[in-house]
Structure formats: C-alpha cells, structure tokens
Amino acid sequence: MTIDEFLAENEKKDLLRFSTAGSIDDGKSTLIGRLLHDSKNVYEDQIQSVKNVTHDKSSKEEIDFALLTDGLKAEREQGITIDVAYRYFSTPKRKFIIADTPGHEQYTRNMATGASTANLAIVLIDARYGVLPQTKRHSFITALLGVPHMVVAVNKMDLVDFSEDVFEQIRSDFSRFAAKLTVPDIRFIPISALLGDNVVDRSSNMTWYKGEALLEILENVYVASDRNLIDLRFPVQYVLRPHLDFRGYCGQVASGVIRKGDEVTALPSKKKTRVESIVTYDGEIERAYPPMSVTVTLEDELDVSRGEMLVHSHNMPHADRHFEAMLVWMGEEPMDVNTAYGIKHTTRTARARIDELRYKVDVNTLKRMAPGDLALNEIGRVVFTSMTPIFFDSYVKNQATGSFILIDPVSNSTVAAGMIIERESADRLPSRITHGSEEAVSARRYESQVQTGEREERLAQRPATIWLTGLTSSGKTSIVYATEKKLFDLGATCVVLNGRNVRLGLSRGLDFGSTDRAEHLRRVAEVASLLNDSGIITLCAFVSPSAAIRDQVKELVGEDRFLEIHVDATAEWCEKRDETGLYEKAKSGVVQNMAGVNADYEEPEFPALTLPIETLGVEESATQIMSLLRERNIFPISNG
Amino acid sequence: MIEYSLTHLKQLEAESIHIFREVVAEFERPVMLYSVGKDSSVMLRLAQKAFHPGKMPFPLLHVDTGYKFKQMYEFRDELVKELGLELLVHKHKRSGEMNPFDFGTQKCCAVLKTEALLTSLREGEYDAAFGGARREEEKSRAKERVYSFRDGFGQWDPKNQRPELWSLYNAKVNKGETIRAFPISNWTELDVWQYIYMENIPIVPMYFAEEREVVIRDGQIILLEDGKTLPGEELRKEVCRFRSLGCHYCTGAVRSNARTVPEIIEEMMTVRVSERATRVIDHDTEGSMELKKREGYF
Structure with missing residues (x-):
C-alpha cells in the first residue's frame, strides 16, 4: 500500500467508542494492554519505561500490561484503577476510543461516566468465578446508560483448560440474569487476555468457539443505526452575530436530520419559520445530522438564544x-x-x-x-x-x-x-413544597424584638392557621368569611386567604399542574406562617387535594399552630351549586386535574374537624369552627 | 440510499467545535493557549471553523519561555499577520536568567512555563483557557477531563476531578478558579497529521526533515540556536526533523527523511517511538508529567 492509498483509506475510517468495566482481578487492564499491544499500537519507548518501573519493584520479566493503562501515580502505588482513563488505538478498519473504568462498587460513578459515551461495552467475567455481583453491576449500569451493544468476555479461559462447558455455563447464567436488562445486542466470547486467545486472532485452543475474535467484533459491529435520525433536536449553543446581516444559530445536531428549507419551531416560543441555510467553514450544506456541529440561519428573525431548541413542527419534545x-x-x-x-x-x-x-x-x-x-x-x-x-x-x-x-x-x-x-x-x-436553597445556605432569620407572649397578650389570641380543604364549590370560602365575621365582631385579628384571591395576585402566572399547584400552596403557607408569626389568625380556604402537600404546608406553618378542617361534600352536591363552570369544563376535558372529576381528592386522615356541609350549612359550620378555636385555646384565650 | 455517517475525523472535528462553542458561550473571558506547534495549528483551524463566518471571539496567548526556535517565532508572527489574529505574548520576568543548565530542567520549566502561564492567566483574568493537550500523549493525560478544573492556584487535583458524562460539561467556577478546556482531547497523533494533510493546515517547517547542524547531548539530537556547544560536544550535520516542538535546549530532533506530511505519516506508521520521547522534560522522574500538571502545567 502506498502512503496515498493509506491516507485515503485512513480518512474513511469510522469511530467506535467502547467502555470496559472490571477490576484488576478480571484482567481488564491486561485485556486493554493486549489490544493496544497486539494491534501494534504500544510504542516501543512506552514499553521501555514500563519495564523500568517493573524492574524496580519486582523481578517479573514479562510486560505487565496493567502498567500501561493505569495512569495515575496513586493507582500505580495502590495497584487499582480509580478513574476513567481514555485509550486510543486503530486498525485499518476503525479508530477506537476506550473508556477504561474501574469495577469496584465505590466507582459506580466512573463506570457510568465511561458508559455514557460508549457504543459498546465489554463486560469481563473471570472464567473461574462466573457471574459475580460485580458482573451484574457492570451490566446494569451499561444497560441503564443505554449502551446498545454488550460483549461479555469470559476471560482467563486458560485457567479452566479452555473448557467449553465452563463457558456455556457462564453464558446461560448470565443470559438468565440479563433477561431483566434492556440491552438490544449481547454477545459472548471466551478469551485469555494474558495469552491472547480470541483477542486479536481466533484461538487454536478453543476450536469449539465458532464466533469472531474480540477485535473482529469491535471492528465489525454496526453502530450507525444506533443514532436517532428521526426526531430533530437542535439545541442552540451559541448565537453568532459577526455583522448586522448575519444571525446564525450554532449547535451540534443532537438527533434527527435538519435540511435547508425545513419548517422548524423554536422552543419555548413555539414560533415557526424555515431553515434558510446551513453554514459551515467548508461551505453551505443541504442537510446536517448527528453529531455534526453546524450553524443554521433562519428565514425570519426570531429571537432565539442559547438553551433554546429548534425542532420540526410536527415532532416536538416534551417541554x-x-x-x-x-x-x-x-x-x-x-x-x-x-x-x-x-x-x-x-x-x-x-x-x-x-x-x-x-x-x-x-x-x-x-x-x-x-x-x-x-x-x-x-x-x-x-x-x-x-x-x-x-x-x-x-x-x-x-x-x-x-x-x-x-x-x-x-x-x-x-x-x-x-x-x-x-x-x-x-x-x-x-410534587413537593420546599424551602429555597438560598436561604438554607446563606441566611439566618432575623429575630423580632417582640416576644410571642407579648403579642398574645396584646391581641388576646393565639395565632393559628385554620386550613379548610375540600372540593371546589363545597363552600370553604363562604365558611371562612362567615368565621371571619364572627371573629372580627368578637375583637379577634384575623386574615382570610382563599384560592381565587391569592391566584389574582401572589400566585398570578402559576397554572393548575401539580408543580405550580405545589408552588401556589407553598406561597400561601409562607404567608400564613408570617401572619402567624405576627400573632394573627389565618383562615385559609384551598381545595388542596393532595394529602402530601397538605402535610408539607403543615410542616411549613408549624404543626402546633396548624388546624386542618375537612369540608366534606360529594362531588355531585358541589357540582349542583357550582358557579364557576369548572365542573362542566372538567367533564368535557377542557380542564385537567380537577379534584373529584378527573383527579383524586385525598381526604384528610385526622382532621381537627370535619364539616358535613351538605347537612350543616355555612352558619353552623362557622359556629363549629368558633367552638374549636375556643376549645384549642386560640380565641378567646382562657385565663385558666 | 443516503448514508448518514461521518468519518472518525469528521466526528472528532464536530466534537472539538462543540467544545469551542460551549466554552465561549459559558465563560466570560476565554483565551486560547497557542504554542506554535502542530496541535496548536489544528486547534486554530477548529476554532476558525467553530465561529465561521465570524472571527474567533477570543485572543491567542503564547507563553514564551524565550527559548523557542527562531523558525517558530517567524511562523507565529507570519500567521498572526495573515489571519489577522489577536496574539498576546507573555514572558516570565526572569526569562533571560533562568536556564536548564544552571537550574535544572524541572526548575526552569516550573518558572518559565508553569509560573508564567499561571501569572498570565491571572493577570488577564481569564476564566477559561483552551489547550491542545491530547489524552493519548501521556499516561496522566489519559485521565484528564475535557473541562479540567483548576483551583485558585491553577492546580490540578487528579483524585478530585469532576465526573464528565455525555457531552455535558460543567462550567461552574468560583472567582479565581479556572477551567482548562481541551478541544482535541480525543485526537491521536495520527489524527492530527491526517487532519493537517486533509485540511492543508500550515505548520512550522521544523516538522519537515532537512540537513541541520546539531550536537548529540544525552542521547538527544539537539539543534543549537545559540551556537554554544558544551565541552566535549561536536557540531555535526544530520538530516533530521522535529516530532514535537518545545524549547530548543530541551527538544531533540529525530533522524528522518520525511519532507512532506504524507512522508511524516508514513514514518510514523513504521517508526514506533511515542512523540513526547524526544522531550527531555517528561523523563525527569517517573510520573513527572503528573507532577507538573498538579502544579498547574498543561
């Protein structure tokens, strides 16, 4: 082959990234050393310097392949591989990138790192010990990270007399376990990394094995179809504006194919336009596919920034x-x-x-x-x-x-x-209500100079949050306003918080999905808590259908000053007196997540009070709440 | 049927461009370390590609020991002029005084390269610096991240590296901390040469063989830029070239007849001595690259 032929061939090579996971005992480093060495890629001086080290510390004459691959000093000293090391070799067919990762349980993160970019994973099994927990761990992580091809290499076959029975036993053990994993392509191969059997060339010691040698598998496994060429996802990475007449969106095609003239939608704005051109340093191109890094210009001037995404209008990701x-x-x-x-x-x-x-x-x-x-x-x-x-x-x-x-x-x-x-x-x-982290990290609350006892004395009441939960239109709001009137007339200081009013202001912009609902209630809980801190009684009327969220509200407000009251009514009854039109909309599917219609309402398990509103009516319900407040020594406070 | 596949070099190119853009998008003041060597030349081309049709949105920084080869300086200045690049040259204040003969290679490197690099990054307030290191080059580099985190002293802590998955790079740093970004991490020497050939990228002529006047010093073929021989040394003519470019005192040539890029590649495929073997400084002590990296070197 002339050099020009070689260069022409070499230019056409494709790339396979594979990971290996295993411990020193499995012979992983030996295998990699063997691949590098036998594919004639270990440079002579590297071997030389490794020999110097080996001679200092032991009298072994043969090359210790592990020393070629364990890079860091700590690892050489401890004799274990603790980090992901990347290794490179090529054959006339392919270039290979190996992510070499340790196999101990404490290095799960490194295994995951190595597997994240791999097209293929080699899982090593010591023929003497068969499938171990460690083997399962590697396989699970490989599957979890979505590596599409797995080669199970049963190593150290030389130590079990190259026995076919041993190999078959391990194959069937592993297959039984792997049925639980979703790996589309699993192959088995018996090898001896130390002696080189079935690594680069097929072994003459195991003529019963009819498959390819490991390197052949690596060279031939078909990976081009593993990419997603269907769903166009073009995350905008950088906006290029070299001059006023050019606005280009730089990015790497994550999946799918983008063509000049395609209609695309920008997310999150959902504005539509067409691809005007696909620009590269080497000239404009008609189409781009993964993993190409290109610059896209659009027909219309949309304001798209980094972190936004171009997709085909008929094929959208979740947002x-x-x-x-x-x-x-x-x-x-x-x-x-x-x-x-x-x-x-x-x-x-x-x-x-x-x-x-x-x-x-x-x-x-x-x-x-x-x-x-x-x-x-x-x-x-x-x-x-x-x-x-x-x-x-x-x-x-x-x-x-x-x-x-x-x-x-x-x-x-x-x-x-x-x-x-x-x-x-x-x-x-x-969903869950949480405190923001910023406060947790940096700030301690300021303390008021006014004592809780002083407030109670001045206001002649003990602060509490009275939380009414129940279906939409069950009468929660009417009850709290009736209660407010009674409290006010008797000289108590109280504030009403109800869903509609809070959503008009404090929670404006939040929707009715479970996430925003949790955020809405978090805000309410924080306000109630602040009011209580100031000595004020808070009357809250919220559907709050999730018991978990109500528990979190209780936690935020403080268990000792939180009273949960269940306004108990059937959905049919509520629907009849509904003036909001929500029941109708929920039934026709316009409104989602409506407790009692198309979402669950979780009744309180231990409410402080249950109000069967259908028979009780608003006035009597308010009266019962007043009795509860007296009973709990909230208002009025007894001096006893 | 249309084949949607990319050759390994095109895949590497796409990955490198992605890294360039990611760094520029996420950091405030990136800079590209430019050493005039072949890896720098490839990086430069990739950077041009990443921001085409715009200009590279960051300057080049050459940390100059003052001991580089004349041809390197000439090549550098020519290229900067031709491409209209912004080049910053930083020399350590003791660059005339330090030398490997009086202070030893380790100390000389520590001051003129590592310390100078750290000072220039600090003074320029750069929060990210592109470097042309490749994982294939050397054992400790095999474990280097694409985004290599350095603390306030520029130090690398190999035991405490951030996990790096997929192509999601963590760009978060506190003030004073920096990231060294290595866009050509996954390139091998062969990839670099093949790309130079394919893309017709200009490189310093010292990579090509010609007859040069040299001495043999500690087994290395040394080209004397200052003409000063040590006692017992004799000037001789050798047809040789440089596989790797550094300071003239510490960079040996190899005997070679390769006068073109294809000839270099051909030689590489037959002569198997790894490329940094001609760099005296890597062989000071076992694991010396790792030591230098911990202190802040590339």
Whole structure:
C-alpha cells in the first residue's frame, strides 16, 4: 500500500467508542494492554519505561500490561484503577476510543461516566468465578446508560483448560440474569487476555468457539443505526452575530436530520419559520445530522438564544418543568432534598428542586430498596421540578435530550447524572413544597424584638392557621368569611386567604399542574406562617387535594399552630351549586386535574374537624369552627 | 440510499467545535493557549471553523519561555499577520536568567512555563483557557477531563476531578478558579497529521526533515540556536526533523527523511517511538508529567 492509498483509506475510517468495566482481578487492564499491544499500537519507548518501573519493584520479566493503562501515580502505588482513563488505538478498519473504568462498587460513578459515551461495552467475567455481583453491576449500569451493544468476555479461559462447558455455563447464567436488562445486542466470547486467545486472532485452543475474535467484533459491529435520525433536536449553543446581516444559530445536531428549507419551531416560543441555510467553514450544506456541529440561519428573525431548541413542527419534545429520572449520585455528600441543584440539560442550564426520591436500586441485585438518603454511587428514581421548562425526550428514545447532570450550587461539583424516564405524565408525578436553597445556605432569620407572649397578650389570641380543604364549590370560602365575621365582631385579628384571591395576585402566572399547584400552596403557607408569626389568625380556604402537600404546608406553618378542617361534600352536591363552570369544563376535558372529576381528592386522615356541609350549612359550620378555636385555646384565650 | 455517517475525523472535528462553542458561550473571558506547534495549528483551524463566518471571539496567548526556535517565532508572527489574529505574548520576568543548565530542567520549566502561564492567566483574568493537550500523549493525560478544573492556584487535583458524562460539561467556577478546556482531547497523533494533510493546515517547517547542524547531548539530537556547544560536544550535520516542538535546549530532533506530511505519516506508521520521547522534560522522574500538571502545567 502506498502512503496515498493509506491516507485515503485512513480518512474513511469510522469511530467506535467502547467502555470496559472490571477490576484488576478480571484482567481488564491486561485485556486493554493486549489490544493496544497486539494491534501494534504500544510504542516501543512506552514499553521501555514500563519495564523500568517493573524492574524496580519486582523481578517479573514479562510486560505487565496493567502498567500501561493505569495512569495515575496513586493507582500505580495502590495497584487499582480509580478513574476513567481514555485509550486510543486503530486498525485499518476503525479508530477506537476506550473508556477504561474501574469495577469496584465505590466507582459506580466512573463506570457510568465511561458508559455514557460508549457504543459498546465489554463486560469481563473471570472464567473461574462466573457471574459475580460485580458482573451484574457492570451490566446494569451499561444497560441503564443505554449502551446498545454488550460483549461479555469470559476471560482467563486458560485457567479452566479452555473448557467449553465452563463457558456455556457462564453464558446461560448470565443470559438468565440479563433477561431483566434492556440491552438490544449481547454477545459472548471466551478469551485469555494474558495469552491472547480470541483477542486479536481466533484461538487454536478453543476450536469449539465458532464466533469472531474480540477485535473482529469491535471492528465489525454496526453502530450507525444506533443514532436517532428521526426526531430533530437542535439545541442552540451559541448565537453568532459577526455583522448586522448575519444571525446564525450554532449547535451540534443532537438527533434527527435538519435540511435547508425545513419548517422548524423554536422552543419555548413555539414560533415557526424555515431553515434558510446551513453554514459551515467548508461551505453551505443541504442537510446536517448527528453529531455534526453546524450553524443554521433562519428565514425570519426570531429571537432565539442559547438553551433554546429548534425542532420540526410536527415532532416536538416534551417541554415541561416536571419530570422524572434515574439518577446516579456522584457527589461525596448525599442528595439533599432541600437544595436547588443546578441542572445542565443539552445547552440549557436551570435550577431544579427534588420532589421525591421514589426508590433506590441495589446495583448488585437490581432490587428496589426503600428510599432514604441517595449517597455516592447509589442509583435512584427521582422526581424533579426545574425553575424553567426543559425540552426533553426519554433517555431511551434520545440520549442527547434525555440526559442531564446536576451541579451542586455551593461546591460547583457535578453531583449526579440523570436519565429521564417518561412512564407517567407530568401531571401525575408527585410534587413537593420546599424551602429555597438560598436561604438554607446563606441566611439566618432575623429575630423580632417582640416576644410571642407579648403579642398574645396584646391581641388576646393565639395565632393559628385554620386550613379548610375540600372540593371546589363545597363552600370553604363562604365558611371562612362567615368565621371571619364572627371573629372580627368578637375583637379577634384575623386574615382570610382563599384560592381565587391569592391566584389574582401572589400566585398570578402559576397554572393548575401539580408543580405550580405545589408552588401556589407553598406561597400561601409562607404567608400564613408570617401572619402567624405576627400573632394573627389565618383562615385559609384551598381545595388542596393532595394529602402530601397538605402535610408539607403543615410542616411549613408549624404543626402546633396548624388546624386542618375537612369540608366534606360529594362531588355531585358541589357540582349542583357550582358557579364557576369548572365542573362542566372538567367533564368535557377542557380542564385537567380537577379534584373529584378527573383527579383524586385525598381526604384528610385526622382532621381537627370535619364539616358535613351538605347537612350543616355555612352558619353552623362557622359556629363549629368558633367552638374549636375556643376549645384549642386560640380565641378567646382562657385565663385558666 | 443516503448514508448518514461521518468519518472518525469528521466526528472528532464536530466534537472539538462543540467544545469551542460551549466554552465561549459559558465563560466570560476565554483565551486560547497557542504554542506554535502542530496541535496548536489544528486547534486554530477548529476554532476558525467553530465561529465561521465570524472571527474567533477570543485572543491567542503564547507563553514564551524565550527559548523557542527562531523558525517558530517567524511562523507565529507570519500567521498572526495573515489571519489577522489577536496574539498576546507573555514572558516570565526572569526569562533571560533562568536556564536548564544552571537550574535544572524541572526548575526552569516550573518558572518559565508553569509560573508564567499561571501569572498570565491571572493577570488577564481569564476564566477559561483552551489547550491542545491530547489524552493519548501521556499516561496522566489519559485521565484528564475535557473541562479540567483548576483551583485558585491553577492546580490540578487528579483524585478530585469532576465526573464528565455525555457531552455535558460543567462550567461552574468560583472567582479565581479556572477551567482548562481541551478541544482535541480525543485526537491521536495520527489524527492530527491526517487532519493537517486533509485540511492543508500550515505548520512550522521544523516538522519537515532537512540537513541541520546539531550536537548529540544525552542521547538527544539537539539543534543549537545559540551556537554554544558544551565541552566535549561536536557540531555535526544530520538530516533530521522535529516530532514535537518545545524549547530548543530541551527538544531533540529525530533522524528522518520525511519532507512532506504524507512522508511524516508514513514514518510514523513504521517508526514506533511515542512523540513526547524526544522531550527531555517528561523523563525527569517517573510520573513527572503528573507532577507538573498538579502544579498547574498543561
């Protein structure tokens, strides 16, 4: 081959990224060393310097391949691989990038890192020990990170006399376990990394194995179809405005194909326009596909900025603030549900709060575990709410728009990797009221100089939040206003908060999705709490159908001054006296999430008072509340 | 049937462009470290591509030890003029005084490269600096991130690196902390040469073989820019070229007849000595690159 032929051939090579996970004992480093060495890519002097080291510390004559791959000093000293190392080699067919990762449980995060960019994963099994918890862990993480091809390499076949039975046993054990995983392509191969059997060339010691050698698999596995070429997602990365006549949107095509002339919709504005041109340094092109980095110009001057997305108008991603993901926790500190973490998703950054850790997964058994803390190297299913909407697909469908990282707002470290799942619609996901993290981090409350006791004495009342919950049009608001009148007439100081009035001001702009509903009630709870701090009785009338949210309101206000009252009525009764028209709209499907019609109302388990409004009426209900307040020594205060 | 696939070089190019744009979008004051070598030349082309038809939105910074080869300075100044680039040159205040003979290579490097680099980044208030390091080059670089976090002293802590998944890079830093961004992390030496060939990228002529007047010093072929031989050394003529460019005292040439890029690639495929083997400084002590990186070097 002449050099020109070589260059022409070499230019056409494609790229395969693969990860290897395993511990030193599995012979992972030996395998990689073997691949690098046998594909004639270990440069002579590198071998030379490794020999110098080996000679200092042991008398072994043969090359220790592991020393070629374990880069950091600490690792050489401890003899373990602690970080992801990237290795490169090529054959005439392909260029390879290896993400070499450690296999110990405490390095789950590194395995996930290596797998995140891999087209293929090699899972190593020691033929003498078969499928171990560690093997399962590797396989699970490989599957979780959506690596489409898996090669199970049964290593150290030389130590089991190249036995076909041993290999077949391991194959069937592994297959049984792998049935629980979703990996589209799994292959098995018996090898000896140390001796080179079936690594580059087929082994003469295992003629019973009819498949390809490992390197052949790596060279031939077809990966082009693993990309998503259907759903166009073009996250805008940078807006290029070199002069007034040019406005280009730079980005890397995350998925799908974008063509000149395509109608595209910009998210979140939902404005439509057409692709005017696709510009590159090497000239304009007709179409761009992943992973190309291009610059797109549009026919109309839309105001699109970084973090926004161009998509085909007929194929939209989810645009939501509420989503659910599998999370690999990577921070030294466990996940804190009260921290608003930074989220980086495509080119968009936002703050996100954690609504719920639904469960954790035991990486060794794949069993679900009760949630508790999500700590370093643990994996859990978590529900989030971001401050601004993100444009996502499920990770299974689209890795680029289904993945994100979480960043700790104080330490700035990357603390988690997330893979979005979409098994439930956003409306059905649990939501949660939280304190903002800023306060938690930086500020302590100022203390008033007026004592609680002094306030009680002055106002002749003890502050409390009287929380009426019940279906829409059950009469909550009428009851609180009737109660307010009675309290006022007797000289008490109180304030009414009800859904409609709060939504006109304080909660303007929030919708009726579960996320915004939680935020709406958080604001109400904060206001009620402030009023109570000032000695004032707060009368609240809110549907608040979720028991979990009401519990959180109770927590914010303080359990000792929170009284939950259930206004109990059937949906039919409420519908009859409904003046809002909401029941009608909910029944026809115009309004979603209406408790009692198309969403659940969770009755309070232990209310301070239940008001069967249908028989009681508004006046009598208010009277009962007055009795309750007297009973609980809220108003009037007895001197006894 | 239309094939929607990219060659490995086009994939690498796309990844590098993505990194350039990401850094420019997320940092306030990025700068590109420019060493005049072949990796810098490739980076420069990628940066041009990333912001075409605009200009590169950051300056180049050459940390100059004062001991670079004459041809490097000539090439640099010519290129800057031709492309209309903004180039900043930073020299350590003791650059005339420090040298590897009196102070040893480790100390000389620590002052003229590492310290000078850190000072120039601090003085320029740059929060991100592009570098041309490749993971394939050296063992400790194999574990380097694309966004390499450096503390207020420019130090790299290999045990405390941020996990880096997919192509989601964490750009959060506090004041004084910086990121070194490596757009060509995943390129190999062969990739770099192939790209230079494909794209016809200009490089310093010292990469090409010609007859040069040299001495043999500690087994390395050294080109004397100042003409000063050490006792016992004899000037001789060798047909040689440079596989890697650094300071003239510490960068050896290799015997070679490769006078064109294809010939260089051909030689590379047959002669297997890794490219940094001719850099004296990497071989000071076992693991010396890692030590230098911890202190703030590339």
